[in-house]
Amino acid sequence: MSMGLEDLYREVIMDHYRSPHHRGRVDGATGDVEMLNPTCGDEVRVSFRVEGGRIADVAFDGRGCSISMASASMMTDAVVGKTVEEARGLIAAFRELMQGGAPSEELGDLVALQGVAKFPVRIKCATLPWTTLEKGLTGDMDGEGRPRMG
Numbered sequence: 001m002s003m004g005l006e007d008l009y010r011e012v013i014m015d016h017y018r019s020p021h022h023r024g025r026v027d028g029a030t031g032d033v034e035m036l037n038p039t040c041g042d043e044v045r046v047s048f049r050v051e052g053g054r055i056a057d058v059a060f061d062g063r064g065c066s067i068s069m070a071s072a073s074m075m076t077d078a079v080v081g082k083t084v085e086e087a088r089g090l091i092a093a094f095r096e097l098m099q100g101g102a103p104s105e106e107l108g109d110l111v112a113l114q115g116v117a118k119f120p121v122r123i124k125c126a127t128l129p130w131t132t133l134e135k136g137l138t139g140d141m142d143g144e145g146r147p148r149m150g
């Protein structure tokens with residue numbers, strides 16, 4: 001990877017960190033999960049609303065390092081409007097990227113985080129928002145995106 005590309009990736013990450021997208025809380029959320037990365041002290045809360053099997057709205061809140069916050073911001077951009085199944089596919093593709101795999105096309109701008117895979121201690125920073133979303137999609141919802149009772 002040339003220095004030019006690394007600089008571009010760093011700039012993408014810092015842009016999302018300084019001016020995060022979809023920051024806050026979703027109205028009428030069907031999923032709302034908070035998780036921590038104790039290694040770094042990152043805290044991420046992801047809320048979303050699924051309508052007709054699609055992620056109609058998603059937002060994140062929390063605090064942490066530039067990697068965790070930028071990853072959360074980029075994730076919300078990537079999954080909004082996607083079906084739950086497509087979102088699951090993105091979660092898997094992103095995890096693969098963090099394990100050193102080649103970036104799949106669906107990841108788009110998320111390829112900017114590829115360099116994190118070289119720093120094992122930071123991988124959990126990058127995957128925290130994704131794991132949080134995944135927990136919300138699987139743990140607390142039924143197939144139609146309604147909160148599971150009990």
Ligand code: ZN
Pocket residue numbers: 037040041042064065066067068125
């Ligand atoms: Zn972190």
